Amino acid sequence: MPVQTLTGEDLAQRLSEGVPASVERWEDEVVWVEASKVEDVARFLRDDSSLDFQFLNAISAIDLIEYFDVVYHLTSFRLKHSAVIKARVHGRESLSVPSVYNVWRGADFQEREVWDLMGVQFEGHPNMKRIMLWEGFEGHPLRKDFL
Amino acid sequence: MSAEISNTDGPLNSRTWEIDREEGRTVQGLKDASVEPLAEPFIQVPDDLQGNLVVTSVDALINWSRKAALWPVTFGLACCAFEMIATAMGRFDIARFGMEAFRASPRQADLMIVAGTVTWKMAPAIQRIYDQMADPKWVISMGVCATSGGPYYGSYSVVPGVDHIIPVDVYVPGCPPRPDALLFGIMELHEKIKKYRNMGKNARPPISEQVTRQVTQLDDGVPSSSTNSQGNP
Numbered sequence: 001m002p003v004q005t006l007t008g009e010d011l012a013q014r015l016s017e018g019v020p021a022s023v024e025r026w027e028d029e030v031v032w033v034e035a036s037k038v039e040d041v042a043r044f045l046r047d048d049s050s051l052d053f054q055f056l057n058a059i060s061a062i063d064l065i066e067y068f069d070v071v072y073h074l075t076s077f078r079l080k081h082s083a084v085i086k087a088r089v090h091g092r093e094s095l096s097v098p099s100v101y102n103v104w105r106g107a108d109f110q111e112r113e114v115w116d117l118m119g120v121q122f123e124g125h126p127n128m129k130r131i132m133l134w135e136g137f138e139g140h141p142l143r144k145d146f147l
Numbered sequence: 148m149s150a151e152i153s154n155t156d157g158p159l160n161s162r163t164w165e166i167d168r169e170e171g172r173t174v175q176g177l178k179d180a181s182v183e184p185l186a187e188p189f190i191q192v193p194d195d196l197q198g199n200l201v202v203t204s205v206d207a208l209i210n211w212s213r214k215a216a217l218w219p220v221t222f223g224l225a226c227c228a229f230e231m232i233a234t235a236m237g238r239f240d241i242a243r244f245g246m247e248a249f250r251a252s253p254r255q256a257d258l259m260i261v262a263g264t265v266t267w268k269m270a271p272a273i274q275r276i277y278d279q280m281a282d283p284k285w286v287i288s289m290g291v292c293a294t295s296g297g298p299y300y301g302s303y304s305v306v307p308g309v310d311h312i313i314p315v316d317v318y319v320p321g322c323p324p325r326p327d328a329l330l331f332g333i334m335e336l337h338e339k340i341k342k343y344r345n346m347g348k349n350a351r352p353p354i355s356e357q358v359t360r361q362v363t364q365l366d367d368g369v370p371s372s373s374t375n376s377q378g379n380p
Contacts, residue, residue, distance in 0.1 A: 129160035135171030141303050
């Protein structure tokens, strides 16, 4: 049985019921949530029995010049559906999103990688430092303005 | 590394900050010092013997014994390592050259096959393994990444050729090179070893004189703005 991707509308409706005032907007299969509420949203997505996202596929980030999107891909093995959540942070300096380390332990290295290459901090992460480049490296190489 | 993990409370990254910064300084220092590639290396001759002896038949015997039992150090960095492993397996059978003993300790090895992409963060470790190997020692740069950076040439994190940090005897191109190519490189190295003159007037200067590279430590400056924003002490 193939994995079904939840529609943004459906997901946004369930999210706004579970975590009040967390949804910014939605599109086809994506929901943008308030950056400050990422951890609450993550906990709800994991613990709600009709969503049951036990598995975090990936955390990534997109540099869109004026702002960054932090992207969370989630899958539920039991209910065989998946979802895409995004959190938008504005600006280019001292960006910060709450860490989901305490919700999915697999976020540890991925959040460090996003910090290393994109320069988005994760607040509450127990070991927020560069993972692949060395300490003292100037800048974050996957940003559009790097070079 | 002299720094230690402090026992104070706080997130792990603030406790390991000294270690991370020291490692970062080592990497950055090596990167800043390694702008030019090193010259091809030659064999070490003790000073008191240099120019005093001409023993050509002994040369031939020594060189033959060196080339016939060239033990590589167990060391692979990327996909090239699989081709190196395949070279050691039965089909290509590196044992034909007396090389089947991949040594786990650099002290027992005299050949380093740099198989794969060398990143700046890995560079100090490679240099240390090379320094730990006893003279005489040889290096084969396997694949385009180790030779020149290959597809990653000009990258912020990849060494533009392992010859920037250690001297290389034989370059094997390919991405990755087939075991045949590596075997050809090894046979070329054998030919090279056979031609060494260890003693006498035309002996080559010692390796240590040619390849010394002083790693300049960075000053104890303020960490860059990107690291500052982590909230580290």
